[in-house]
Amino acid sequence: MLRLNKLLLIMLAAGSLAACSIEVDEQSSWTKEVVQDDANDDNTGGDDNTGGDDNTGGDDNTGGDDNTGGDDNTGGDDNSETVVFETSFEDGTESGWSAQGPVSLTTVQDAKDGVYALSASGRTAAWNAPGIVLTDKLTAAKTYKFSAWVKLSGTASADIKMTMKTSFDGADATYSGVTDAFAATDTDWVEVSGVYTYNPDGTVTEAFLYVEGPDAGVDYLIDQFVVTETDDLVEQGPQAIYLQSFDDGTVGDWTEQGGITIEAAADAKVGSHALKATGRSSGWNAPGIELVNTLTVGETYEFSFWVKLADKASAPIKASIKYSFDGADAKYGEVLAAVDATATDWVQLTGNYTVSAQDETAAVTGIFVYIESSDADVGYLIDDFMVMPATVEEQPVDNTPQATYSQSFDDGTVGDWTEQGGITIEAAADAKVGSHSLKATGRTSGWNAPGIELVNTLTVGETYEFSFWVKLADKASAPIKASIKYSFDGADAKYGEVLAAVDATDTDWVQLTGNYTVSAQDETAAVTGIFVYIESSDADVGYYIDDFIVMPAATND
Structure with a gap:
């Protein structure tokens, strides 16, 4: 490799000579400046940095116009944000990032800023992702801004987002969306960012932030990752009341209604796993979740989940609810109307529903939400099931009376x-x-x-x-x-x-x-x-x- 090294540049500035060399790497086509000392004008001589015009005297950085006075970064224009963690990979290493699943992590000379970025390749599942442990960087109940720049490699477009996996002592890990999904491309760097309040429920053993989203086999680059603590009154979206992604490889607290089989399957819309329901022989046979200790009668919630069929080309899927009472017959309702699902694409069901005891005066003992199909034997996958408080703007004015009897x-x-x-x-x-x-x-x-x-x-x-x-x-x-x-x-x-x-x-x-x-x-x-x-x-x-x-x-x- 040809290398032009130590090309002497003579610069006359304020009566002093400074020499520097330029190293040119012809293979990588990037240049870095290496400052070298001049023997006659070193840092220990006449005009060095300890003398008259040095950085400790008259116009130095501690006097009049320095960074601690008048217009410095600690004065009037403070933006109320503190960087708690950042990495630009400019040291040419992975900078503490690790792989979630089979992912090859390396640094490459293709960066948003500077020279290096982190490359994630060799992924075999959507949940395979690079991530960073932030356990010692985050404080409970504080709000943070997360930002990273991403670019795809070899694929024209894909969605990328950030997710927080919080592991606990003696309890299952939880997964929380830190940012929305952003559309990344292989031509331009795209910023993925969001505001997230860290509210762990238990003794945390690890807080692992990972950058995920693209399908298996899609490579991507990450650069300029920054986490800042913010005191700004950033308007927060509602936090999920209940969320199940099945990415821990289990069905969690979901149960079977009727003689069916439910299991975690490595075929997911988001992350690594989804719930798979098979062996159905009747429409009401369905997987579901008991939410009597989570939902409040009279409150309106936004329900959403993704579904894909496992063994038929098309079939209707809907979300229903069963209310159980102390000493009275159960009652049923429709949470989300049926949509046509297919075996090729994930389809999202989403909408608002008001939890209602349907005029029953007996105490509510169960609120069971289940995902069913009128096609008696179709199997299907469910992913990213979420219950959120309905936002004020989204709550419909619904004067439709509730059923007196059903x-x-x-x-x-x-x-x-x-x-x-x-x-x-x-x-x-x-x-x-x-x-x-x-x-x-x-x-x-x-x-x-x-x-x-x-x-x-x-x-x-x-x-x-x-x-x-x-x-x-x-x-x-x-x-x-x-x-x-x-x-x-x-x-x-x-x-x-x-x-x-x-x-x-x-x-x-x-x-x-x-x-x-x-x-x-x-x-x-x-x-x-x-x-x-x-x-x-x-x-x-x-x-x-x-x-x-x-x-x-x-x-x-």
Whole structure:
């Protein structure tokens, strides 16, 4: 290698000579200046740095215009930030950075500023990433700004972000997003930055900050990494109330609803692992998480997660919720409406939901959120499940009334429904919504019907919207309607029609819906029963009932 070394430059400045050499590395095409002492003008002689015009005299850095007076960095323009850690890799080493998973870390002469940057290559999974231990640099409850410059190598574009893994003594590690994901390219350096409040919950054994995001096999460079403590009143986004990334290689506190298998799988949208649910045989079979000690009834939250199918080209996926009560039947709701998921791309479900006990006065003993599909046997992957407080701006003004009563039969039972006449009712794995419906068979008369006692739910004089879905079990067509029976103390029962008959079939689900005003029909005796039942004038037809809901009737306000 040819090297031009010690090219003497003579500079005449303030009556003194200074000599320096330029080293040129023709292979790397970068230049660094090496200052050399001059024998006749060294630091110990006449005009050296200890004499008249040196740095300790008149115009030196400790007098008049120095960095400690008037306009220095400790005076008026202080930006209230203190650097707690930084590295630019200019010493040509990895500067304490280490690999998370199989990653090759080296320094290369391709930098945002200066000469060197850190290169991460040879990654075999998205969670493989370079990182730095900051355990001794961060203080609990303090807020920090994180910044790094990144550039891809060999790939046109990919998202990159920073994540904090906090390990604890005697507890599972947690993972927190430090920055949003930024779109990086292989042509320009892009800054990845964010503000993060360090709030560990427990005795910390290690705080490990890593830079992750691109798919396996994508190489990238990092330069000018800086962490500053800030006293600025930076507006913080809400912190996650619950977050599960499954990146510790387990399913954490998630459990199975029904006879399914759940496991951590190395196929993730974010990080290294996702939850995989397989072996489903019914729509309600689903993985879920118990959040009764995390969520508050009446509060609104933003739910989000990513999903991808494991074994089918497409299927609907949604998030549902099951409320359990002390001494009362469970109730169900929809947290996030179904979206079409695929086996090729990750799809995000996100939206707000208000936790509601649905007018149940009994104590709430369980709030179980689960991810289900009406496709009974599809398997799927779930990643980055998060619950956040809903921001004020995102909270919708929702005047939609809550259900007065609802029954989906998705728990595999008929709940509190009973038989009117000698019939058989059971939960069947044939549903319009969810996994199960009620099936009524063995009828021998039109009034033989399944029904629900609502005397403690409905109010005489109030108007309600009733709705349910129906499909025949054993005939091509037959009429189905909803009727009501009022029972009284010391008086004969009276009957009414809640929803007029419609023609149902054995091929398609048909919805019956409409308003009905609860009326004692001029009876002055006390009402002791309000029994709503689903009947047919076809005496022996069998049928399915699903998603039976009673709502307060909408007003014209």
